[in-house]
Amino acid sequence: MDLWQPHRVYFEPAAKDTTVGKRVQQYCKENNIPILETTSHNQVRGIPGEDEKAKYAAAKKTLIVGMKRSLKFDVCRPSADYQFSLMTNCPGTCEYCYLFTTQGKKPYVRVYANLDEIYDTIDKYIEKKLPHATVFEAASTGDPLGVEHITGSLRDTIIHFGELPKGKLRVVTKYSNVDSLLDIPHNNNTRFRFSINSNYVIKNFEHNVSNLWDRLRAAGKMAKAGYPLGFIIAPIILHENWKQEYKELIDELHHQIGFEEKSFVTFELIQHRFTMNAKNIIEERYPNSKLEMDPEKRLKKWGKYGKVKYVYPKDEAQEAKEYISNLIQEKFPHGHIQYFT
Template sequence: MQTTLTCKDAIETLAKGSLDDKKRYKTFNSTYSIELKNTISLDNGIQPTFSKVADGSIITLFDKTPFPKKDEDVVCPHFIELKWANGCNFDCAWCYLNGTLRFRPMKKKPYLKDKKKIVSHIKNYIQQNEFPSILNSGELSDSLLFEGTDNAISNFIIDLFKGQNKHKLLILSKSDTVESLLKSDSQDIVIASFSINAFKVSEKWEKNAPSPRERILAAKKLHDEGYTVRMRMDPLVPIEGWKNEYKELIDFLFDNLVPERITMGSLRGLQSTINNSKDRSWVEYLDDKSNWGKKISFEKRYEMYKFMIDYLKKEHDYNSVGLCKETVKIWEKLKLDYKKIRCNCIF
């Protein structure tokens, strides 16, 4: 693949090409090249998109979900992964890392990738990528899993984003350890997103993780200091009395802060995740199939989303809501436009 000198050159070349065409570019003073490729957007248009830095081992486009064509296809706008670490110290029963990391001898045990390579790839990305972007640091690990150590994201990654205003770092976590993040003075470049769930759901299936109350209070500390805070209510689980359980969660959240955005998702499981889960009691809720694994029945998912959206609007005058990996059929039933999706991992 021929390498051009500028992002503009690559974009102009791809604009004349077809879907899945690729082009690399590298400026004179850069160590690694950047790959762009033509992808199909949710409005069915072809557009040049960032693909990866060098071999894609550190920074790459998450594009595993194909363009949705059928009612049961899931919607995902694709996002950029910062794969700086793998694994997690928490023990959530349905964690997809159980399947994703199943071939590793240590399974989900956290490890940091080569620190020099991480730093170099991030520097090259920020220097060369002209597309404003959000880098999700919590897709293959909890973003805050190394806090309090030399390997903490607040210790060596956040500072790399300072001095520019084009790219932001997404922190995605179930942790409540935010002291170093607070001290980093990075309000303009960091988006903090916390995954929360109904208190009884978390107590049963999110082992070793801080309680949702503790996570929300940690998020409040950041919010009060001017950080952009988002929330993931994912996965929604229809336990007995689920309406009151999720009302309690929502009310506690809004008693403490108003997040910029809430992204909701329903319980789901790829077969590899199910096969490698120690506690499979949650699988009993899964009835439907999609191109992203098994899901709760369509009727129950619709009921839960409708209830959550209506309650947020009625009780808290809040409508900044997105759905994660949900089907076209659900989006349309809720009268939401998936082509205008605003969810956790994107602007």
């Protein structure tokens, strides 16, 4: 898969003189990408497109380099203590994407250039929890590897965490361009996770991300580079033939990284869920989507802030949990299933 390339890049003025800002300007120069200015991502004007669909597509090809203003980190359970953002939104266009309900009609890919301030904040959060370690998730608001070839921010962040005895970083990705991360001093402080899924889910619902084979090959490279490794199987969808396809997935994963099976590989299992708001947006954006979102077939569950989400009925979810957990335990006896949700 070709790496994502924006069609236009907007800079907030303060971002231009930062290390990330300079890297992005260099990238634009080398690739003939127009550079524009904006005071804030809310003020971006002039995105082309005759209708909403075209405007959405053009926004997905727009990069904004700005400063992260709010430096208060949200809690991030169950995967970490806190989450912070190197970027917001994502070059990918997965039909089930969890970002739909937060990105509105203008899903510009936004990257943050004030890394020093973000790192200072991380260090302060760690200090507050000493002598215990603090775990941070860096991929809750987008997939940072999707823009790494433009910003280099993830590499810098992994190096920063490499110097923090009590700071642990967790990243998750559907991309495979890991080469720039292989030779850096991560000091085992970054757990690098790959989001993987059955062939049916990847083929029908994941677009503009790396294919499964590339992700698995990238996982093999990261394992060889000594990174603690993890896999997120999400969203688990109980499609026709799901048992066979998830079995093939775990078999293939074992085939690719089995040589590392004595190391401590983590697994996170997340069943498909949706809110009515997300369902409406997805149906508007992907009118022919095969994504099953019939509330009648699901169980209502109250989430954070009183929001209702729809998950699989208890017996179906339990069956998926047991079946996939057994597959993992069989092939990865040293692996650790962290949760099924």
